Amino acid sequence: MADIRIELLGMKLRNPTILASGIVGSTKASVAFAAANGAGAVTIKSVTRDRRDGFANPTIITFEAGMLNAVGYSNPGAKQAAMEFADLSDIPVPVIGSLTGTKTEDFVYVMQQLKGCPFAAIEMPLSCPHTPGFGTMAGQHSPEATKEITKAVVKETKLPVIVKLSPVIQEIADVAKAAEKAGAAAINMGNTAGPGMIINTGLKKPVLSGTAGGISGPALRPLAVRCVYDIYKAVKIPIIGTGGVMTGNDAIEMLMAGAQAVGIGTAIHYRGIDVFNKVSKEIAQFMDQEGYRSIKEMVGAAHA
Amino acid sequence: MHDIPSFSFSRPARLEQPQAVRIEQIVDEAKNIKSFYFSLDADCKAGQFLMVWLPGVGMKPMAVSSQSGKLASITTAAVGSFSKRLFELKVGDRMGVQGPYGKPFDLDAGKSFVLVGGGYGTATMVFLADQLLAKNKKVTMICGARSKEYLLYTDRFKAMKMETLYCTDDGSFGRKGFVTQALKEALKEKPDCICTCGPEPMMKAVLGMAQEAKIRCQLSIERYMKCGIGICGSCCIDPTGERICTEGTVFDAKRAAALTEFGRYHRDGSATRHDF
Numbered sequence A: 001m002a003d004i005r006i007e008l009l010g011m012k013l014r015n016p017t018i019l020a021s022g023i024v025g026s027t028k029a030s031v032a033f034a035a036a037n038g039a040g041a042v043t044i045k046s047v048t049r050d051r052r053d054g055f056a057n058p059t060i061i062t063f064e065a066g067m068l069n070a071v072g073y074s075n076p077g078a079k080q081a082a083m084e085f086a087d088l089s090d091i092p093v094p095v096i097g098s099l100t101g102t103k104t105e106d107f108v109y110v111m112q113q114l115k116g117c118p119f120a121a122i123e124m125p126l127s128c129p130h131t132p133g134f135g136t137m138a139g140q141h142s143p144e145a146t147k148e149i150t151k152a153v154v155k156e157t158k159l160p161v162i163v164k165l166s167p168v169i170q171e172i173a174d175v176a177k178a179a180e181k182a183g184a185a186a187i188n189m190g191n192t193a194g195p196g197m198i199i200n201t202g203l204k205k206p207v208l209s210g211t212a213g214g215i216s217g218p219a220l221r222p223l224a225v226r227c228v229y230d231i232y233k234a235v236k237i238p239i240i241g242t243g244g245v246m247t248g249n250d251a252i253e254m255l256m257a258g259a260q261a262v263g264i265g266t267a268i269h270y271r272g273i274d275v276f277n278k279v280s281k282e283i284a285q286f287m288d289q290e291g292y293r294s295i296k297e298m299v300g301a302a303h304a
Numbered sequence B: 001m002h003d004i005p006s007f008s009f010s011r012p013a014r015l016e017q018p019q020a021v022r023i024e025q026i027v028d029e030a031k032n033i034k035s036f037y038f039s040l041d042a043d044c045k046a047g048q049f050l051m052v053w054l055p056g057v058g059m060k061p062m063a064v065s066s067q068s069g070k071l072a073s074i075t076t077a078a079v080g081s082f083s084k085r086l087f088e089l090k091v092g093d094r095m096g097v098q099g100p101y102g103k104p105f106d107l108d109a110g111k112s113f114v115l116v117g118g119g120y121g122t123a124t125m126v127f128l129a130d131q132l133l134a135k136n137k138k139v140t141m142i143c144g145a146r147s148k149e150y151l152l153y154t155d156r157f158k159a160m161k162m163e164t165l166y167c168t169d170d171g172s173f174g175r176k177g178f179v180t181q182a183l184k185e186a187l188k189e190k191p192d193c194i195c196t197c198g199p200e201p202m203m204k205a206v207l208g209m210a211q212e213a214k215i216r217c218q219l220s221i222e223r224y225m226k227c228g229i230g231i232c233g234s235c236c237i238d239p240t241g242e243r244i245c246t247e248g249t250v251f252d253a254k255r256a257a258a259l260t261e262f263g264r265y266h267r268d269g270s271a272t273r274h275d276f
């Protein structure tokens, strides 16, 4: 049987699947549930300085090729989150903290609040496409802003910092390089695309209350794979490939494009919470059939 | 060549989006409680819920309270901004409906059932009674309310082949007192299964009585929900992290008893904790 364990940023993962941020994840129990269903590591839902209710419902819907969401970073705020995740000793896999903000000071503030939580790494999205004040709506995806925010957070913590990028940026390699230069330990490539819109024709209204939302799932995958492929050539730090991974074959595609691990979110809807077990099994099956002994052998294979 | 199957949607390729429906009928059930009937192209089971969308207002989970052919209903209590706006709708108006979602009650958990409903939880119980009676099960319905004007479905119950015990806090209709007293008496008949839906303190008491009497029990649990499809995590419950919308709404006694949060606290849309 193939060995699907990996090492990433000093974390030992039993398999390369990671619960993506914002798919469940506001509570310790919810990330533990993904871990109990096979995730190699789990990411919490992004935490902001203050409590946020996010957009009114509807916030998450599906279409023929994936999902559209405008949740709007609902979370209980940094102080509550710090209590929720204060003790992670009963979670059998590494837990990645996720934080975000509208200003550099807010990223730093949340980082300070979460210092007491035993996270294995910290991730920060600079790439949400549908929440005013955050991500691409606030220009956080420019190389300059990426550099500034990354530098400030890296200074605040000893943990490896993962910067999560947007797949809609054309000069994606420049942004990845800026993050690497500013001290990022890894890139998560990446967030949802768009934003897109779905209109209910009977009620003549966009369905999402935020009107537009990030596109995830199968429709996103080719875009995410291409971005991983592009930044693999530009940076030396590891890449987590996220976007539309549904199967073991999708995960291997990400690895071959240059990712060392894969994020999984939307697939939970289509294949169940145990999608992590399913994808891991399919990866091992592929490796056995194709004669790969380790995940490493496949990383970047499409570039050879 | 490797023969890994490529991904095919394991669920029916259904779009999880609200569909516009026309309100066919509105029934005043009790003080501040109305049922809305509309046609729905999906089979619902008791314990499942629909997401109901009012554009510009919100989308909220509502239990299915009946289905007969293509005509389904929800029963709503006017408590806040969404439900009050729903109450302004008239026959012929449109709203959005999505679902149904959630794991339903197990109708084969025995031959005789006692159903305990409180508040709008009775919506789930009356639909369950419909489905149990259709399978020729013996059903005893216990429902409670503050006083007579809050009791639901009294006419609908009358037409059903089951015993119905009403309890009101002030004794204005049926017995005076809580549903737990009526349940105590009903348990003397040794039913195979108790099913309950309603305020959490009530369900917690029912669960305790069922465990003591060693009678099978199924509970439909409610938590704050946004997506209804297992993604947002709002309804994840401690300590297992199970999603009430997907692994629930119905839990058996053993699984419910393992939920440390049950009967003690819940979370709102920002995941902030509140005690009951």
Ligand SMILES: Cc1cc2nc3c(=O)[nH]c(=O)nc-3n(C[C@H](O)[C@H](O)[C@H](O)COP(=O)(O)OP(=O)(O)OC[C@H]3O[C@@H](n4cnc5c(N)ncnc54)[C@H](O)[C@@H]3O)c2cc1C
Binding pocket: B049, B059, B060, B061, B062, B063, B064, B074, B075, B076, B077, B078, B079, B080, B081, B082, B083, B084, B120, B121, B123, B124, B221, B222, B223, B224, B225, B226, B249
């Ligand atoms: C599985 C399930 C089935 C339900 N079935 C029914 C039903 O048959 N009839 C009925 O009247 N109500 C039902 N509810 C509750 C209903 O969704 C809320 O009462 C309603 O959304 C209140 O909204 P509001 O804006 O009118 O009031 P608000 O003032 O916004 O809220 C009043 C209270 O309702 C609860 N609530 C609000 N929003 C939600 C939400 N998105 N999810 C869960 N609870 C919420 C909260 O506890 C809140 O304190 C059900 C809830 C769930 C989870």
Ligand SMILES: Cc1cc2nc3c(=O)[nH]c(=O)nc-3n(C[C@H](O)[C@H](O)[C@H](O)COP(=O)(O)O)c2cc1C
Binding pocket: A020, A021, A022, A023, A045, A046, A060, A067, A069, A071, A073, A098, A124, A125, A164, A190, A191, A192, A216, A217, A218, A220, A242, A243, A244, A245, A263, A264, A265, A266, A267, B231, B232
């Ligand atoms: C409902 C939902 C909420 C999300 N919330 C967050 C979030 O809070 N922080 C974040 O970094 N990414 C968030 N994302 C993006 C995902 O982490 C992931 O990058 C994206 O969905 C693509 O992966 P997928 O196709 O496997 O879902 C969210 C995505 C969805 C669908």
